[in-house]
Structure formats: C-alpha cells, structure tokens
Amino acid sequence: xxxxxxxxxxxxxxxxxxxxxxxxxxxxxxxxxxxxxxxxxxxxxxxxxxxxxxxxxxxxxxxxxxxxxxxxxxxxxxxxxxxxxxxxxxxxxxxxxxxxxxxxxxxxxxxxxxxxxxxxxxxxxxxxxxxxxxxxxxxxxxxxxxxxxxxxxxxxxxxxxxxxxxxxxxxxxxxxxxxxxxxxxxxxxxxxxxxxxxxxxxxxxxxxxxxxxxxxxxxxxxxxxxxxxxxxxxxxxxxxxxxxxxxxxxxxxxxxxxxxxxxxxxxxxxxxxxxxxxxxxxxxxxxxxxxxxxxxxxxxxxxxxxxxxxxxxxxxxxxxxxxxxxxxxxxxxxxxxxxxxxxxxxxxxxxxxxxxxxxxxxxxxxxxxxxxxxxxxxxxxxxxxxxxxxxxxxxxxxxxxxxxxxxxxxxxxxxxxxxxxxxxxxxxxxxxxxxxxxxxxxxxxxxxxxxxxxxx
Amino acid sequence: xxxxxxxxxxxxxxxxxxxxxxxxxxxxxxxxxxxxxxxxxxxxxxxxxxxxxxxxxxxxxxxxxxxxxxxxxxxxxxxxxxxxxxxxxxxxxxxxxxxxxxxxxxxxxxxxxxxxxxxxxxxxxxxxxxxxxxxxxxxxxxxxxxxxxxxxxxxxxxxxxxxxxxxxxxxxxxxxxxxxxxxxxxxxxxxxxxxxxxxxxxxxxxxxxxxxxxxxxxxxxxxxxxxxxxxxxxxxxxxxxxxxxxxxxxxxxxxxxxxxxxxxxxxxxxxxxxxxxxxxxxxxxxxxxxxxxxxxxxxxxxxxxxxxxxxxxxxxxxxxxxxxxxxxxxxxxxxxxxxxxxxxxxxxxxxxxxxxxxxxxxxxxxxxxxxxxxxxxxxxxxxxxxxxxxxxxxxxxxxxxxxxxxxxxxxxxxxxxxxxxxxxxxxxxxxxxxxxxxxxxxxxxxxxxxxxxxxxxxxxxxxxxxxxx
Numbered sequence: 058x059x060x061x062x063x064x065x066x067x068x069x070x071x072x073x074x075x076x077x078x079x080x081x082x083x084x085x086x087x088x089x090x091x092x093x094x095x096x097x098x099x100x101x102x103x104x105x106x107x108x109x110x111x112x113x114x115x116x117x118x119x120x121x122x123x124x125x126x127x128x129x130x131x132x133x134x135x136x137x138x139x140x141x142x143x144x145x146x147x148x149x150x151x152x153x154x155x156x157x158x159x160x161x162x163x164x165x166x167x168x169x170x171x172x173x174x175x176x177x178x179x180x181x182x183x184x185x186x187x188x189x190x191x192x193x194x195x196x197x198x199x200x201x202x203x204x205x206x207x208x209x210x211x212x213x214x215x216x217x218x219x220x221x222x223x224x225x226x227x228x229x230x231x232x233x234x235x236x237x238x239x240x241x242x243x244x245x246x247x248x249x250x251x252x253x254x255x256x257x258x259x260x261x262x263x264x265x266x267x268x269x270x271x272x273x274x275x276x277x278x279x280x281x282x283x284x285x286x287x288x289x290x291x292x293x294x295x296x297x298x299x300x301x302x303x304x305x306x307x308x309x310x311x312x313x314x315x316x317x318x319x320x321x322x323x324x325x326x327x328x329x330x331x332x333x334x335x336x337x338x339x340x341x342x343x344x345x346x347x348x349x350x351x352x353x354x355x356x357x358x359x360x361x362x363x364x365x366x367x368x369x370x371x372x373x374x375x376x377x378x379x380x381x382x383x384x385x386x387x388x389x390x391x392x393x394x395x396x397x398x399x400x401x402x403x404x405x406x407x408x409x410x411x412x413x414x415x416x417x418x419x420x421x422x423x424x425x426x427x428x429x430x431x432x433x434x435x436x437x438x439x440x441x442x443x444x445x446x447x448x449x450x451x452x453x454x455x456x457x458x459x460x461x462x463x464x465x466x467x468x469x470x471x472x473x474x475x476x477x478x479x480x481x482x483x484x485x486x487x488x489x490x491x492x493x494x495x496x497x498x499x500x501x502x503x504x505x506x507x508x509x510x511x512x513x
Numbered sequence: 514x515x516x517x518x519x520x521x522x523x524x525x526x527x528x529x530x531x532x533x534x535x536x537x538x539x540x541x542x543x544x545x546x547x548x549x550x551x552x553x554x555x556x557x558x559x560x561x562x563x564x565x566x567x568x569x570x571x572x573x574x575x576x577x578x579x580x581x582x583x584x585x586x587x588x589x590x591x592x593x594x595x596x597x598x599x600x601x602x603x604x605x606x607x608x609x610x611x612x613x614x615x616x617x618x619x620x621x622x623x624x625x626x627x628x629x630x631x632x633x634x635x636x637x638x639x640x641x642x643x644x645x646x647x648x649x650x651x652x653x654x655x656x657x658x659x660x661x662x663x664x665x666x667x668x669x670x671x672x673x674x675x676x677x678x679x680x681x682x683x684x685x686x687x688x689x690x691x692x693x694x695x696x697x698x699x700x701x702x703x704x705x706x707x708x709x710x711x712x713x714x715x716x717x718x719x720x721x722x723x724x725x726x727x728x729x730x731x732x733x734x735x736x737x738x739x740x741x742x743x744x745x746x747x748x749x750x751x752x753x754x755x756x757x758x759x760x761x762x763x764x765x766x767x768x769x770x771x772x773x774x775x776x777x778x779x780x781x782x783x784x785x786x787x788x789x790x791x792x793x794x795x796x797x798x799x800x801x802x803x804x805x806x807x808x809x810x811x812x813x814x815x816x817x818x819x820x821x822x823x824x825x826x827x828x829x830x831x832x833x834x835x836x837x838x839x840x841x842x843x844x845x846x847x848x849x850x851x852x853x854x855x856x857x858x859x860x861x862x863x864x865x866x867x868x869x870x871x872x873x874x875x876x877x878x879x880x881x882x883x884x885x886x887x888x889x890x891x892x893x894x895x896x897x898x899x900x901x902x903x904x905x906x907x908x909x910x911x912x913x914x915x916x917x918x919x920x921x922x923x924x925x926x927x928x929x930x931x932x933x934x935x936x937x938x939x940x941x942x943x944x945x946x947x948x949x950x951x952x953x954x955x956x957x958x959x960x961x962x963x964x965x966x967x968x969x970x971x972x973x974x975x976x977x978x979x980x981x982x
Contacts, residue, residue, distance in 0.1 A: 068625035076582035100558025140552030
C-alpha cells in the first residue's frame with residue numbers, strides 16, 4: 058500500500074510526463090489508413106512527430122490544423138474544415154483522428170459541432186470516419202490521452218451486432234499505451250495458440266513494428282481496419298491490458314454487451330498464469346505444450362536470476378500502468394522499490410509495492426534515487442543516471458538513444474524471462490569488485506548494532 | 514500581445530535583407546513566410562524556433578511557461594554541444610494546469626523562477642512564452658521584470674508563442690529578445706583587436722569546434738558565439754566585438770544588422786559549410802578585422818592557413834574519388850546550403866542528380882546552376898512520394914536530407930545520410946567536408962545494401978515459376 062503524493066513544486070524540472078494529445082495521436086496510429094491530427098498550433102504536431110520518429114525510427118503520419126494566433130481567437134472551424142479536406146484529397150485516408158490541444162481547449166472550440174457542419178457541407182467525406190477526442194495539454198498525461206482516444210474510437214465506431222450474434226472464437230484486446238508492438242505480436246501468438254482470433258485496438262504491431270512496405274503511403278501503413286473495429290461488438294470477450302483501458306472496455310460492453318476482463322499487468326509469473334488460465338477458459342482448450350514449456354523456462358530464469366535481484370534497490374519513473382507492472386515484477390524478484398515517480402493519477406498507484414508514489418518529475422526521482430542500484434525510466438533518465446553514477450534501464454516512451462524500442466517484449470512467460478535476463482545482466486555488470494579495504498575493522502560495534510536494528 | 518505584434522512587425526522590416534527591401538510597405542507587413550496550410554503543414558512553431566536559437570547558451574536556465582506539451586514532448590532533443598555547463602540540458606517548465614488557465618499563470622511562473630534561482634543559481638533565467646499563457650494574457654515581461662528586481666539576476670522574457678508563426682520567425686524574435694535585454698548589459702574583462710562575434714551558429718554536433726582551432730591559430734578570439742557553446746556573460750558583452758559573421762543564412766540577420774547600427778560592428782554573411790565557403794569566411798573575418806584596426810599582416814597569415822587547409826582537404830577528398838566516381842546523389846536540404854555541399858560532392862567524383870531549392874535564394878539557385886549545369890535537377894518542392902519513386906527506380910544512389918525524410922530513403926532500401934540539424938556528425942569547416950565525404954563512402958559501401966535488396970527465397974521461387982509459365 059503506497060501513499061500517493063503530488064509534487065508541491067512550482068517548477069517542473071526534467072519532465073517525466075508527456076502530454077495527452079500525443080498519447081491520443083499514437084492510439085490513432087494503430088488504425089490502418091489513418092491520418093491522426095492535432096487541432097492546435099503547428100508546433101504541437103511537430104514536437105509529437107519528432108518524439109515518435111526518434112522512438113520508433115519510422116515515418117510518422119501526423120497532421121496539424123496549423124492554428125495561427127488570429128484563427129485561435131476567432132475559432133478553428135475554418136482550419137479544421139480545410140485540414141480535413143486537404144487530408145482527404147492528398148492522402149485518401151479511411152479515418153482521420155483529431156485530438157485537441159491546450160490552445161484550442163482554452164479557446165473552447167466545439168470540434169464535434171464543427172464536424173457536423175463539415176459533414177453537412179461535404180457529402181464527399183461520407184466514407185471517411187472522423188473522430189474527435191478532447192485531450193487538453195493542461196490536464197492528465199500521455200496515458201490519459203491514449204485511453205481517451207481508444208474510448209472515443211469505441212464510442213464512435215463499434216456497432217451492435219445484428220441479432221446479437223457472437224462469434225465463439227473472436228476476442229477483442231485493448232492494449233494500454235505501455236504495450237509495445239513486440240508485446241502485441243507476442244500476445245497475438247498466445248491468444249491464437251488457444252484457437253482464438255484476436256482483434257487489437259489499437260494495433261501498433263501492424264503499423265509501427267518497423268517493416269518494409271511495398272509502397273510509399275502518407276497515412277498509417279497497417280493496424281486494425283475501420284471495418285474490423287465496427288465489428289468488435291460480435292466478439293466473445295474483451296481483454297483490457299492496463300487499468301487505463303478499463304473505461305474503453307466498459308464502453309464496449311455498454312454498447313454491445315461483450316463482457317470484459319481487465320488484466321492490470323501481464324508481466325511476472327503469477328500475472329502470466331492468470332492470463333493463461335483465462336485464455337484456456339475462454340478458448341475451452343488446455344494450455345498448449347509450448348506455453349507449459351515457456352513457464353518452466355521462466356521458473357528456471359527466476360531461480361538463476363534471483364541471486365542478482367535479491368535486496369537490490371530500484372528507482373522507477375513511469376506512467377501508472379507501466380510503473381505498477383514493473384514495480385510488481387521487481388518486488389516479486391526480491392528487489393526493493395525505493396523510489397517511484399509517476400505522471401498522472403490512477404487507481405493502481407496506491408497498490409504499487411513501495412512506501413510512497415509521487416506524481417512528479419525526474420528531478421524528484423533523481424533526488425530519491427541516491428541509494429538506488431538501478432534507475433528505470435525512459436531515455437530522459439540518462440542525465441540523472443550519469444550524475445548519480447548508477448545504471449539506467451530504459452523502459453517506456455520515449456526511448457530515443459537505443460535501437461529496437463518497438464520490439465522490447467516484457468509480457469507473458471517469455472517476455473518476463475527476457476526482462477529477468479536484461480535487468481539481471483545490468484546488475485551483474487555493475488556488481489562491485491571486492492578490494493583489500495572492503496571489510497574494514499569497525500571502531501564502535503555497539504553503535505553499528507543500533508544503526509542496523511533501525512535499518513531492518 | 515501588443516508587444517509581440519510590435520516585435521513581429523519590427524522583424525518583418527529588415528533593411529539588411531535584399532528580398533525584404535524590394536517589397537512594398539504592404540507586402541512587408543505580411544512577413545516573409547507562406548501562409549500555413551492546415552492539414553498539409555510541416556515544421557516547427559515560433560516557440561520551437563526561439564528555443565533552437567537560444568538554448569545553446571549553456572549556463573542559462575531555460576524555463577518554458579506553458580502546459581506540459583511544449584517542453585515535456587520535446588526536451589533534450591537538440592544536438593547543441595557544450596564545453597562547460599550542462600544546465601542548458603536541464604529542462605524547466607511551469608507545466609500549467611487547469612487552475613492556471615482559470616486564474617492566470619503569473620504567480621506560478623514567478624514561483625518557478627524563484628525555485629530555479631534558489632536551486633540552480635544560474636547567471637540568468639530565460640523565460641519562454643507559449644500559446645496558452647499568451648491567450649489568457651499572462652504578462653511574462655512584467656513577471657520577469659519583477660523577478661529580476663527581486664532576485665538581482667537577469668530574467669529575460671522570450672516572447673515567441675508558437676501560434677504567431679513558423680520556426681524562422683521564432684529565431685528572429687529570440688534575436689529581438691537578446692537585443693533588447695541581454696546584449697550590451699555587461700562588459701568583457703578585456704578586448705583585443707581580434708575579437709569577433711559569430712551569429713547564428715548553434716554548435717550542433719560540435720561544429721563550432723571544427724572551426725575554432727583555426728581561429729585560435731590565427732589569434733582571432735570568438736568574443737561571443739550567438740549562441741553555440743556560449744556563456745551568458747559572453748552574449749551580454751558581445752557588443753565590444755570588432756566584427757561579426759552571420760551564419761545560417763537569414764535566421765538571425767536582425768541581430769547582426771542591429772548590432773551594426775547600435776555598436777558599429779560590421780558584419781558579413783558567410784557559411785562554414787563547404788571548402789570554398791569556409792575559406793571565404795576566414796578571408797572576410799580577417800578583412801573586416803583589419804578594416805577595424807587589426808594589423809595588416811593578419812590577412813597574409815589567414816591566406817597561408819587557407820592554402821594549407823584547402824590543399825589538405827582537397828587531397829583527402831580526392832582520395833575517395835576512385836570509390837565514389839559516378840555515384841549519383843539526391844540532395845534535399847534546408848539549412849545547409851545546397852551549392853556549398855555540391856562542390857565537395859563533385860570534387861569527390863559524385864554527380865548531383867537532383868537538389869531541392871525550397872529555401873534557397875535566387876543567388877543560391879544561380880550558383881547551383883553554375884555547378885550542376887542546368888536547372889532540370891532543381892526541385893522547388895519535392896514530395897516524399899516523388900523522392901521515394903526516384904530512389905526506388907534507382908535514379909539516385911544515395912539521398913542526403915534531414916531526419917523527416919530519412920525513411921523515404923531507407924524504406925526504398927537506399928543509402929541515406931543525415932545532413933540536418935538533428936544529425937550526429939559534424940560537417941563544418943575543412944574537417945567537416947572531409948568527414949561528410951567519408952560518411953557518404955561509409956553509407957554507400959556498407960555490405961547491407963546488396964543483402965537487403967535480395968528477394969526472399971520464396972519470392973525467387975515465384976519469379977521462377979512465373980518465368981516458366
């Protein structure tokens with residue numbers, strides 16, 4: 058049970074947090090033939106674009122309504138309309154996903170109203186889905202923007218199946234923004250092994266997994282199709298991964314009656330067991346031999362690895378669901394989470410196995426990480442790690458100074474095994490070599506004992 | 514906002530710019546940037562431009578007043594290098610929330626400045642205005658003024674919210690802020706007849722350090738580089754320089770011109786990219802310094818260095834001729850001047866099959882024509898799709914461009930070299946050009962190209978079957 062505090066500082070130093078609109082935009086990037094767009098100044102888009110290019114090392118489709126000062130004051134109807142028409146003619150998308158920003162929210166643009174007017178005037182847009190989601194920069198964080206966008210996509214697109222027909226082998230998966238394209242591939246394999254067919258919303262494994270397309274396209278190249286989303290109501294069940302996806306799962310159930318189950322994490326032995334059990338139940342088949350073997354490998358990795366994890370102090374800075382998942386895994390391996398900083402509020406924070414979770418920044422994390430053996434956060438932790446002279450394990454977005462961020466797999470038995478090896482290797486590499494002065498004679502054993510009993 | 518509007522009109526009136534002088538009063542008021550196209554725009558905002566221009570000042574705390582997006586999504590992503598303080602890489606933002614939007618963010622900003630000064634004690638704090646506080650009417654100039662008075666330290670307002678225009682305008686507004694609040698406020702410890710300012714050089718990937726050793730050898734002192742690897746004090750006392758060089762085309766022309774007007778510092782526009790340009794720049798620096806009273810012999814010493822370095826660079830580049838002869842280059846550049854790179858590529862035996870001239874001036878285009886032969890190879894605005902087709906059809910062997918278009922080349926399985934501001938290699942001066950040719954060679958000769966273009970075994974089988982059938 059952790060105490061959840063919010064930083065009292067006026068000035069944020071070295072932000073952990075990123076803004077809602079870019080989280081929303083990333084969710085739209087998991088839809089095929091999509092052009093995500095931020096309704097704001099062109100800088101809002103430019104910063105988001107560079108962020109994703111550096112993380113995924115892929116071309117990123119992301120447009121802007123290019124609001125000028127005057128347009129902002131007068132309202133953005135004209136810019137939104139012109140942007141939609143321009144995108145429609147230039148890139149011929151199936152769907153345009155619009156996220157608001159700080160400027161247009163401060164002004165109070167009624168974008169849903171704009172879309173109605175634009176639709177009435179331009180019937181040629183009828184076959185393009187237009188989705189608007191409110192994601193003010195001055196509220197919440199990246200994870201909230203992602204969750205809001207997925208919720209809005211479900212709300213707008215998913216249809217009630219005709220005659221309430223359900224397909225017995227079809228499941229929906231709503232992955233949180235901490236689930237990488239590599240994780241999605243891994244999950245799809247797992248689900249298919251039970252004879253089930255998985256539909257991921259969003260599906261970054263199709264669009265941002267780093268593949269070579271046959272042709273050049275200005276929109277997203279892969280991901281879940283719009284028709285596929287509309288049909289999600291005919292699934293047998295919905296699996297939501299991360300607490301952040303609960304809202305979208307509930308919306309889906311309300312609209313279509315598809316029952317859902319939230320897995321707040323799927324990293325670690327017990328968490329993976331739970332998922333396997335559930336899939337076996339839904340699929341009506343026993344757990345395949347492949348995963349029994351993988352479980353056994355994970356158990357072995359835990360045995361081999363625990364020597365290096367036991368008693369280590371770890372400081373983690375991550376968005377709520379990633380923090381919860383990572384801190385739980387490390388605690389299960391024998392580490393102490395001695396510092397935990399997150400970006401935004403969430404019900405999972407108070408369950409994080411540590412004394413205190415601070416909604417704050419990387420300066421806070423750095424101050425609390427002085428006695429840590431390992432720092433875990435995104436690439437922006439590199440300066441802190443250097444100053445503290447402790448290793449950094451990069452986890453989360455953005456990871457811009459390492460290759461393969463999209464293919465990091467930490468879910469299920471195999472993903473957990475990977476994570477044990479990766480982090481265990483860091484612990485091994487930074488183990489202290491003993492020297493002749495490592496065990497000095499103590500002058501005052503009594504005082505030492507007092508100190509020890511206080512520390513235990 | 515009237516202050517920003519005034520500053521914008523001020524930078525739109527630029528007698529130092531030939532293009533601007535040729536305009537009517539009315540045209541001039543509109544500014545020099547094309548109206549942005551919603552749904553078809555690319556590029557940063559005015560805030561981005563201001564930050565790019567000033568963040569290279571290494572010992573200053575750069576505080577962004579706005580919601581988390583402006584700083585949180587973008588910090589520590591620019592490649593300016595420092596030989597001293599690393600404070601410029603620490604990110605500071607007020608991270609405005611709903612409460613600030615409703616009640617105003619001025620107090621929040623003031624407290625943030627106070628915290629920074631107490632914790633980090635920098636020689637100055639730069640406060641960047643963004644769209645949201647500009648909209649709700651936060652008066653950052655007033656806050657900065659009272660904070661400066663209270664804490665006895667320069668607190669400089671940079672009034673360049675994103676929605677007033679593109680990156681280039683932000684560069685200029687940043688320049689205005691320096692002119693108004695920084696330059697001329699401190700005095701150098703001493704001066705020499707060899708003191709120069711370099712304006713518009715950001716020391717990306719350490720490029721200033723490819724040039725500085727030669728200046729050091731000549732006894733020329735960089736009093737202030739605005740703003741690469743600069744200390745606040747250097748910029749504040751830069752008004753005592755004898756001469757100035759303005760780099761990076763017109764981005765900071767207002768600083769150069771106004772320093773000329775106010776402090777009588779003559780300047781020239783030059784570039785460190787390309788061998789000829791580098792020599793020309795050294796020559797101009799020497800000429801201006803001599804004009805301002807430095808001993809005549811500087812010119813001869815400069816010529817000697819130029820001769821030595823040119824010979825060395827050309828012979829090092831020529832060494833690549835055998836390997837690079839006939840290779841075709843597609844050159845898509847913004848900031849780096851096309852023609853100055855073209856000369857080096859040609860010396861190494863390469864052929865430029867296309868170059869973008871989107872940001873080039875008429876003069877630039879003339880010079881490219883001289884070098885490349887005709888204007889068939891010049892594209893004003895090439896779409897990514899066209900670039901992709903050109904590479905896919907193998908009408909070029911390599912593309913040199915900025916990060917935005919890198920995947921156009923890579924997805925076409927063609928070599929690509931980053932020559933834009935986020936690049937990791939330094940290409941300035943004589944050393945830089947040799948390095949660039951070396952990097953091109955490395956990219957072209959990598960053994961992966963042959964492997965990645967080879968079809969998969971099953972594709973070969975299909976092709977065979979098709980042949981038989």
